[in-house]
Amino acid sequence: MGELNTPGIIPPEHNPELAFLLNRRSCHKLMAPGPGADALELILRAALRAPDFLRLRPFRFLVARDGGLDRLGQAMQRAAIAAGKDEATVARAPDMPRRAPLLITVVFSPKPSETVPLFDQELCAGSAVLMMQMAARAQGFGAVWRSGWLMFDPGFHRELGLAAQERIAGFLYIGTPAHPEPARSRPDEDLSAFTSWI
Ligand SMILES: Cc1cc2nc3c(=O)[nH]c(=O)nc-3n(C[C@H](O)[C@H](O)[C@H](O)COP(=O)(O)O)c2cc1C
Incomplete structure (x- = not known):
């Protein structure tokens, strides 16, 4: 992406940045290879460009690949046992x-602030997840943001060494799409269901 467009209507078919946003989608079936070191660095740098009130950096990233995925899986299993799962x-x-x-666990790590409410900080951490999904996609990878019971499990938090005030904002799975991207399956939605004028 180069210079910004001059303000005005440039339809998506002539506007790659806009088309990129409008066509964002998740990819659930992912395979190797995942992002290498350079691609991963760009993904993490994109997260740092999430809107961040007073630049508090209310997040941190736990990155796993190769043996790290096994260690994480073992931690998940210990948490499942401790939580009495079936x-x-x-x-x-x-x-x-x-x-x-590649799996990035995004930790919401709020910082003390008299100015920035906790909710603002949460939104910032969520935005960081989306920024990483977009940066992965911009480099040809697929990604999906997932949650699940582990995200909220105190035993798993302990396994990961989270501090008392920290939580998990999401698990971002990243890899090569296993299938070519199907054409957009959802019809354009009715914006009036979500939008009204004040
Ligand atoms: C906070 C959050 C948690 C999510 N957790 C899951 C999940 O655990 N499993 C899942 O299949 N999708 C989950 N999703 C939805 C997917 O990331 C994805 O948005 C959805 O499959 C729709 O696909 P699309 O992004 O291509 O529209 C979650 C989304 C968000 C924002």
Whole structure:
């Protein structure tokens, strides 16, 4: 992306940046290869460009690939056992991070501030997840933002060494799309259902 467009209506077919935004989609079936070191750095740098009131940096990133995915899976299994999950969930846990070759756990890490409300900081951490998904996609990778019970499990938080005030904003799975991207499946939605004028 070069200079910004001059303000005015440039339809998506002549506006790659806009088309990129309008066509954003998640990719659930991911395979190797995942992003290498350079691509990953750009993904993380994009996260740092999330809107951030007073630049508090209310997030941190736990990155796993290769053996890290196994260590994370083992931590998930220990958390599943400690949480009293059923046998199938416990058995599945070690493979959960293997949905993709790279998994970024985004930790919401609020900072003390008299100016920036906690909710603003949460939104910032969520924006960081989206920025990373977009940066992955901009480099040809697919990504999906997932949650699930582990995201809210205190035992798993302890496994990851989260501080008391920290939470998980999401698991971002990143890899090579296993299938070519299908054409947009959803019809354009009625904006009036979400939008009104004040
Ligand atoms: C905070 C958050 C948590 C999510 N958790 C899950 C999840 O656990 N599993 C899932 O299939 N999709 C989850 N999603 C939705 C997917 O990321 C994705 O948006 C959805 O599959 C729709 O696809 P699209 O992004 O291509 O429209 C979550 C989205 C958000 C914002």
